[in-house]
Amino acid sequence: MKEPKVHVGILFEPQIEFILLNPYRINGMEISGKQVVTYNEGRILWNGRLYNELLFEPVNEATDAFELLDVTIGINFHWERKEDQRFLGSLKIIVENKKLTGINVIHVEDYLTSVISSEMSATASLELLKAHAVISRSWLLAIDNSIDNSLRHDSAAPNNAANCQLSTVNCQLKWYERDAHTRFDVCADDHCQRYQGITRASTEIVKQAIAATRGQVLTSDGKICDARFSKCCGGAFEEFQYCWEDTPHPYLRKQRDFRIFNPKTCDLSFEATRPGGGLPDLTDEQEAETWIRTSPPAFCNTTNKRILSQVLNNYDQETTDFYRWKMEYTQEELSALILKRSGIDYGQIIDLVPIARGTSGRLWKLKIVGTKRTLTIGKELEIRRTLSTSHLYSSAFIVGKEDVSPEGIPGRFILTGAGWGHGVGLCQIGAAVMGEEGYKYDAILLHYYIGASIEKLYD
Structure with missing residues (x-):
């Protein structure tokens, strides 16, 4: 199968400011530089015109990047803060919950390179980084075992388990799931997986870990593991x-x-x-x-x-x-x-x-x-x-x-x-x-995911 792309929700604000660091295409035009989009009565206001949706696509997908300004990271955690972040791939702007949502559309392996650098230090051991590459890939692709993530982006109905509340007079149970996201696959914060684009430079060892495990996922009973x-x-x-x-x-x-x-x-x-x-x-x-x-x-x-x-x-x-x-x-x-x-x-x-x-x-x-x-x-x-x-x-x-x-x-x-x-x-x-003590990445994975197998999904 072909390497899929992932839609990552990054920013949720009434106004989004970003910089196209290289030429990007939209509606047959090439543009670059600083841009401002604003929520306006259920639509997107950009350059004096209203839109239902905007998609800025890189001219050169491998190298072109954009920068989102004032992205909130660590939402609701003790270290919550704002920072400017850079991303490869496309930028999609949609209207959601009377705000704008900024979505990065990017190849899975490029996404993983950032996740590994965002979730942990890029100085971690190679075996740990390889293990994390496999579980991050598995967790992502287990969203839909058909691996056709494009089918999900315009779904209107969230999974009820996303914020499930079972109430009696004396008992109230809730849990929170990633399926709360209905118009993109995952968010960029700890609710899903930390993803901060190319803001934090990836080292060669991170790239090596991604390349060494390309397409590999954990499986159990013929399904990708929810890792x-x-x-x-x-x-x-x-x-x-x-x-x-x-x-x-x-x-x-x-x-x-x-x-x-x-x-x-x-x-x-x-x-x-x-x-x-x-x-x-x-x-x-x-x-x-x-x-x-x-x-x-x-x-x-x-x-x-x-x-x-x-x-x-x-x-x-x-x-x-x-x-x-x-x-x-x-x-x-x-x-x-x-x-x-x-x-x-x-x-x-x-x-x-x-x-x-x-x-x-x-x-x-x-x-x-x-x-x-x-x-x-x-x-x-x-x-x-x-x-x-x-x-x-x-x-x-x-x-x-x-x-x-x-x-x-x-x-x-x-x-x-x-x-x-x-x-x-x-x-x-x-x-x-475990990585420091000499355990290989497959041994690390099979320690934490009992009875699972490691399989290659795509080349």
Whole structure:
């Protein structure tokens, strides 16, 4: 098959400013230089005329680039900021939700070159970069196993699981999916995969990793794997159904992030006799508490700054404690935070009660008990969003209460937690350690995607 193209949503604003750094074609004309497009009563205003859609195509697809001004990165995260970004490929402008959306249309392999440089440092080991190239390609192309992404761009109906809410009087579960995007394939932020075009220069080793794995994807039961990944699993893999819809994937199963391979032979035998080699039942509250309060060995249990600098970009390195971490809130801080983030007035917070945990100890149901209201929320991302000004590192935490009043109102809450992100699929920090220890990219992939195969989809 032929290498497909991907539509990436970059910018969502009432007005978009950009610079065509080389000649671009539109409506039979060649133009370049700074351009401004503005939302105007359901249409696009450009150069004094109104349009339903604009497509700026490069004259030379391999080299021509454009620059988008004031792109927001890290949306709703603690390091959110704006920056100017450059991109290869075409620029498409559409109207969506009473704003303009700027979309980059680009070949998959060019997209991946940027993703690998955006998701982690381009100084990472070759084997880690190769592994990440395969999972990023798989995750992207698993959007539609027919691989004809052009069929999706004008779909009007989002997947209901994209922002699913199952409500009763006392329970509210939500999860957030990439299928919320209906007029482009993926967004450019952490909601999908970080993509920042050619803003961050790719090194030769990144290009080598992309070329060495060109067209390769992970498959299971004849389908491309939905290859999720997160920063740090905290020592144990989470399963898909505890974070998103209730459809378990056989390759995203529970397992300890520990040495199960011989890096030379790729022997898949578990080291069952190794002390501490087994994974406790972290759906059990007592087992989860013991696990979170200790620091068991794991690939991702590292403080090696040299390795971490290979995985984490500068703004990610603002986070220093991630394998095990602690957050503290006063009663006033927590009650105000939950009100602001959820829009629900619980009154004073009496308790945060674990109701259900996944296979990594991550909570996917949490009961918030207040003086005015009690409600069980989930899944993991909704819990993280509710208990932080941006996103709590993970939902694998236990709750401590201090300074409890005679009326039973705690004065202080202490959350002790494990990991960074949802913990499903590849653990980026664990994979970085594996690469440094001599594991090849196929061994890294088969550690995190259990029973999967690596296949070449196109040349």
